[in-house]
Amino acid sequence: MPVPSIPEAAIAALSSAEAVAAFTGAGISAESGVPTFRGERGLWRTYRPEELATPQAFEADPRTVWEWYTFRRDLMAKSNPNPGHYALARWERHFPHFSLVTQNVDGLHHRAGSQVVYELHGNICRSRCHWCRKPAGDLGVGPDGELPHCACGGPIRPDVVWFGETLPARTVDDAWKDVRQTDVFVSVGTSSIVYPAAGLIEIARSAGAFMIEVNPEETELSGLFDVCLRGPSGIILPEVSRRLGLAD
Ligand code: BV8
Ligand code: ZN
Numbered sequence: 001m002p003v004p005s006i007p008e009a010a011i012a013a014l015s016s017a018e019a020v021a022a023f024t025g026a027g028i029s030a031e032s033g034v035p036t037f038r039g040e041r042g043l044w045r046t047y048r049p050e051e052l053a054t055p056q057a058f059e060a061d062p063r064t065v066w067e068w069y070t071f072r073r074d075l076m077a078k079s080n081p082n083p084g085h086y087a088l089a090r091w092e093r094h095f096p097h098f099s100l101v102t103q104n105v106d107g108l109h110h111r112a113g114s115q116v117v118y119e120l121h122g123n124i125c126r127s128r129c130h131w132c133r134k135p136a137g138d139l140g141v142g143p144d145g146e147l148p149h150c151a152c153g154g155p156i157r158p159d160v161v162w163f164g165e166t167l168p169a170r171t172v173d174d175a176w177k178d179v180r181q182t183d184v185f186v187s188v189g190t191s192s193i194v195y196p197a198a199g200l201i202e203i204a205r206s207a208g209a210f211m212i213e214v215n216p217e218e219t220e221l222s223g224l225f226d227v228c229l230r231g232p233s234g235i236i237l238p239e240v241s242r243r244l245g246l247a248d
Contacts, residue, residue, distance in 0.1 A: 003239045004231040011243045013184050013210035013226075019097035021182035022088050023200055027189020027215060029106050031082040031234035034075060038191055054163045058130065062155055066141050069158045073124055073140065076106045084188065085112035087237035090246055092116070099178035103190060103197050105160045118175040120167050120197050126159035135159070167196065176203065185209040188233045192221040 014020065026036040051057055058065045089112045092098045100117050102109055105124040109117045127136040131154025139148045139156050148156035161167055179185065185204035192198045198221065205211055205224045213225040214233045222228055229236045 003235055004229060006229060006236070006240055006243055007227050010210075010212050010227045010229070010240070013212075014240065014244055017095060017183040017210075019099075019178070019182045020091060020095045020184045020186065021099040021101060021179050021204065021209070022091065022186045022188060023179075023190065023197075023204075024088070024100070024102045024104060024109070024188045025190025025192075026104060027191075028084045028088075028233045029079070029082075029104055029108050030189065031084065031232055032079040032106075032108055034079050034106055034108070036189075038193070053160075055130070055165060058155070058157055058162070062147055062157075063141075065157075066147060069124060069160075070140055073158075076108075076124060079106065079108065081108045081112035082234045084233035084237045085109055085114070087241045088188075089113035090241055094244070094246055097178075097182075099175065099182065101175045101179065101197075101200065103194065105158075118171050118178075120161070120171060120175065122158070122160035122168070124158050124160055127156050128159040129154040130157045131155075172196075175200070179204050179209075180207045182207070182209045184212065186212045186214065187221075187225070188214040188237070190215070190219070192219040 030036050052065050052068050085108050088100055092100065092114055100109060100114050102117055102119055103121050105121050107123055107125050125138055127139040128134060129136060129150035129152060132150060132152045134150055136156045141147060150156055179200050180203060182204060187201055192201055201221050201224055211225040213222055213228045214236050216231055
């Protein structure tokens with residue numbers, strides 16, 4: 001695939017930036033083989049979000065919800081970070097202040113070497129009690145199919161944020177504070193549909209950041225960006241690194 005051209009304005013903004021914030025969605029993991037949520041071969045095509053990624057769905061049918069998460073955990077265990085993840089891990093070491101805010105639950109940013117990752121929607125590899133929130137390692141469905149339970153009697157679930165659930169307060173505070181102060185905001189691989197996460201785009205814009213979107217397609221909020229880099233992040237982000245003189 002030919003490397004799309006990167007406008008000089010984007011390189012100039014990043015070259016002079018003290019603080020850069022990257023905001024990622026499922027699209028950055030697409031080239032790792034992790035299906036996106038809403039795309040052509042998206043995860044939701046097989047299931048509807050209301051059916052599975054909600055506390056009501058879990059309370060009504062924990063086995064089906066666990067089957068979906070076990071399927072996704074197995075998928076993610078077989079997936080590896082791609083050049084897009086590695087580029088952002090490199091940016092963390094390069095920029096004086098760098099923040100990585102992700103909607104993804106696949107843990108691929110950590111596996112690519114990013115040290116500080118704000119996981120707004122949790123992490124699918126971790127589990128916790130649905131009642132007392134006690135962490136439960138990476139517990140899942142037992143070998144003979146028994147569903148895991150906490151000592152308090154509560155059902156154990158994946159440690160992700162479901163629709164209708166609030167995001168982790170401390171992570172939100174830290175991420176929102178960084179985005180308010182960033183010089184450049186780079187949104188990568190998100191359809192900008194899910195809130196409050198997508199609200200970060202408007203926050204960065206109104207804080208005066210230079211706005212860059214990396215996505216092969218237009219999104220609901222593309223109009224808020226100064227530069228839209230239309231292509232796969234696994235190609236575009238390493239090209240931006242090259243233009244910034246960041247050897248791999
Ligand atoms: C909340 C974890 C306050 C689980 C996820 C009714 C009641 C309550 C709330 C709501 C409600 N109605 C609406 C809401 C708000 C709701 C919401 O936003 N709904 C949407 C659907 C409209 N939000 C919430 O519920 C949030 N909580 O509001 O709490 C509250 C509390 C109580 C009562 C009232 C309010 C919680 C939202 C978190 C949900 N959890 N994930 C799990 O993973 O199983 S969301 C899920 O969507 C993932 O985290 C995912 O990351 C996220 C966003 O999707 P994207 O990442 O953007 O992925 P998508 O597939 O959409 O797009 C991929 C993009 O990549 C595309 O643009 C594509 O073009 C691009 N792409 C493809 N290939 C590439 C690429 N880009 C670059 N390179 C490539 N190669
Ligand atoms: Zn418990």
